[in-house]
Amino acid sequence: MYNSMDMINTSAVLSSIALVFIAAVITKVAWGRITARPASRNTTPHPPAISGSSIIPLLHTLLTKGLRAMLQEQYTKFGSVFTISFFGMKTTFLVGPEVSAHFYQGPESEISHGNILEFTVPMFGKDVAYGVDIVIRTEQNRFYVDALKPAKLRCHVAPMLQEVEKYFAKWGQQGLVDLKQELEQLFMLISARCLLGKEVREKMFDEVCSAFHELTENSLQLTSLLFPYAPTPMTRRRDRARARLSSIFAEIVRSRKSSNRVEEDVLQNLMDSKYRDGRSTTEAEVTGLIMAILFAGKHTSTTTSTWTGARLLSHTECLEAALEEQQQIIKKHGDNIDYDTLLEMSFLHCCIKEVMRMHPPASIFLRKVHKNFTVQTREGYEYEVPRGHTIASPLVINHNIPHIYKDPDVYNPHRFSHGREEDRVGGKFTYNAFSGGRHACPGEAYAYMQVKVIWSHLLRNFELKLVSSFPETDWLKVAPEPRGKVEVSYKRRMLPRSMLKN
Numbered sequence: 451m452y453n454s455m456d457m458i459n460t461s462a463v464l465s466s467i468a469l470v471f472i473a474a475v476i477t478k479v480a481w482g483r484i485t486a487r488p489a490s491r492n493t494t495p496h497p498p499a500i501s502g503s504s505i506i507p508l509l510h511t512l513l514t515k516g517l518r519a520m521l522q523e524q525y526t527k528f529g530s531v532f533t534i535s536f537f538g539m540k541t542t543f544l545v546g547p548e549v550s551a552h553f554y555q556g557p558e559s560e561i562s563h564g565n566i567l568e569f570t571v572p573m574f575g576k577d578v579a580y581g582v583d584i585v586i587r588t589e590q591n592r593f594y595v596d597a598l599k600p601a602k603l604r605c606h607v608a609p610m611l612q613e614v615e616k617y618f619a620k621w622g623q624q625g626l627v628d629l630k631q632e633l634e635q636l637f638m639l640i641s642a643r644c645l646l647g648k649e650v651r652e653k654m655f656d657e658v659c660s661a662f663h664e665l666t667e668n669s670l671q672l673t674s675l676l677f678p679y680a681p682t683p684m685t686r687r688r689d690r691a692r693a694r695l696s697s698i699f700a701e702i703v704r705s706r707k708s709s710n711r712v713e714e715d716v717l718q719n720l721m722d723s724k725y726r727d728g729r730s731t732t733e734a735e736v737t738g739l740i741m742a743i744l745f746a747g748k749h750t751s752t753t754t755s756t757w758t759g760a761r762l763l764s765h766t767e768c769l770e771a772a773l774e775e776q777q778q779i780i781k782k783h784g785d786n787i788d789y790d791t792l793l794e795m796s797f798l799h800c801c802i803k804e805v806m807r808m809h810p811p812a813s814i815f816l817r818k819v820h821k822n823f824t825v826q827t828r829e830g831y832e833y834e835v836p837r838g839h840t841i842a843s844p845l846v847i848n849h850n851i852p853h854i855y856k857d858p859d860v861y862n863p864h865r866f867s868h869g870r871e872e873d874r875v876g877g878k879f880t881y882n883a884f885s886g887g888r889h890a891c892p893g894e895a896y897a898y899m900q901v902k903v904i905w906s907h908l909l910r911n912f913e914l915k916l917v918s919s920f921p922e923t924d925w926l927k928v929a930p931e932p933r934g935k936v937e938v939s940y941k942r943r944m945l946p947r948s949m950l951k952n
């Protein structure tokens with residue numbers, strides 16, 4: 451069910467769109483006024499629209515206070531459904547679970563990514579994702595879901611742990627690190643091992659990292675996003691990097707097949723996947739699918755993990771509760787960590803979930819409307835959203851609605867604990883860090899698993915302190931992330947048990 455668009459992680463896409471938005475507004479100021487216009491053929495009005503000169507204060511807020519502040523102002527003023535119109539492009543924002551169902555589960559013929567993710571086609575090739583039709587894409591999505599389902603995840607815990615232990619064994623007795631940079635390197639090592647396979651991890655790690663870096667850096671430049679096929683130096687570098695990666699993965703696939711070698715990694719799962727008509731995946735498809743999954747999972751997991759550190763190390767109570775949980779698990783299972791042990795880390799799970807509520811790696815999701823639909827707001831207003839509009843589900847606001855999340859600006863993992871479960875207050879579209887409905891992230895369980903493997907290890911083996919101030923969000927990055935270095939000092943613990951309470 452995944453097309454090329456979907457392969458691209460939404461965080462990157464949405465932030466890119468925000469950049470496009472900023473750039474477009476900077477270069478030309480449209481004129482107009484705020485109106486609540488009636489629908490063309492029936493009595494249901496279109497959502498209130500902000501356009502023309504009213505864009506100027508909105509732009510001012512966007513540039514001075516950021517995306518969240520700008521959207522929050524419009525939400526306070528107009529309620530949960532409003533349209534921002536500039537340069538003829540109309541984007542209707544749907545804020546909160548009450549108005550989000552159609553966004554997430556409307557059929558492809560009525561709501562789709564449109565051509566928003568067209569730029570992913572030259573990244574991953576014409577054989578996967580947005581290079582193929584919806585039928586093939588849906589099948590390829592099934593390959594992902596299957597490769598990342600819990601039964602298949604169990605075998606990744608041991609290799610993940612080995613990578614984590616080996617990585618942190620290189621740290622000294624004590625020292626100072628940039629957590630963001632450390633975790634980025636570690637996630638690439640884990641991804642190489644569990645997703646791409648041991649050929650890459652053992653023999654071609656540096657080459658694959660550098661080609662992948664070239665591929666993403668050059669694809670996510672504003673010009674490449676807007677004009678993915680223009681013959682610019684960036685698109686040429688992108689194409690060279692993709693060609694290199696394609697040939698590396700094609701060679702690995704051929705070698706495994708010719709020697710009948712079978713590995714326990716996601717690459718193997720994609721190689722073994724079959725379409726409903728019995729056809730096997732081709733080399734080009736496997737190559738495109740594996741590059742896309744790496745792209746979808748790496749940055750999101752790195753930023754989530756870094757924010758988890760920043761939040762835990764700034765909230766003593768949460769840090770102590772997380773340590774206490776580790777201690778209880780150690781008492782029960784010793785130092786052994788497996789898939790089931792990770793599932794027992796429910797407080798750590800809530801800590802990570804709360805991080806993604808406050809710092810969702812994808813801050814806004816976008817879709818194109820192909821057929822008019824109506825939405826009813828919580829206050830009882832009904833609006834018709836017309837065909838042709840872009841619609842947006844802004845997580846930066848949705849995850850901070852006070853009637854759903856008590857004290858939304860406070861980091862409080864307990865809000866997700868059993869019995870309280872604020873993420874269920876508004877139904878199934880209340881918490882959408884992993885999107886939802888037809889395009890829900892297939893890597894959610896894998897993502898939690900790897901972040902927990904890392905953080906349980908860090909908590910057990912190191913005393914950590916956040917040295918730099920709590921990071922701001924860098925909204926100017928294509929995928930929002932903590933701005934600048936996240937400096938953390940560490941001191942090795944001799945034995946986790948002796949360092950903890952009780």
Ligand code: HEM
Pocket residue numbers: 451452453455456457458459460461591594598742743746747748750751754806811812815882883884885886888889890891892893894896897
């Ligand atoms: C904290 C980590 C992660 C977050 C927050 C996240 C979030 C998301 C979101 C929001 C989407 C849907 C985009 C949309 O609605 O269009 C998505 C799609 C996807 N994610 Fe994740 N993701 C994470 C980690 C991962 C990991 C680790 C993997 C794989 C190992 C992965 C694989 C994918 C794939 C293949 C898609 C494409 C789905 C589609 O085509 O509809 N993600 N992810």
